[in-house]
Amino acid sequence: MIAFTVVLVLALGGLAAAIISKGDSGKTSATTPTVTAKTTTVQNTTTVTTPAAPANVTVAPNVTLNSSGAPEPAQTTTAAKTTGTTSTP
Numbered sequence: 001m002i003a004f005t006v007v008l009v010l011a012l013g014g015l016a017a018a019i020i021s022k023g024d025s026g027k028t029s030a031t032t033p034t035v036t037a038k039t040t041t042v043q044n045t046t047t048v049t050t051p052a053a054p055a056n057v058t059v060a061p062n063v064t065l066n067s068s069g070a071p072e073p074a075q076t077t078t079a080a081k082t083t084g085t086t087s088t089p
Contacts, residue, residue: 064072
């Protein structure tokens, strides 16, 4: 029984080899696979902003600049001056 199994396996192996080799007849070269390349473009943008100047800038006690940088009209303060003499009884 073991001998019969060995013969059957060898026969099936030979038959499979014959079928496989017959399927390759007539082929001279292998097919070349198609290669597809994908590209990705990355765009970076940078925005730089400068802060706006303040509306009024005081550079000295009596000088104030407007938003364009020109001096505004002078601001003057007047205090009442008193002159006189005091006497003590």
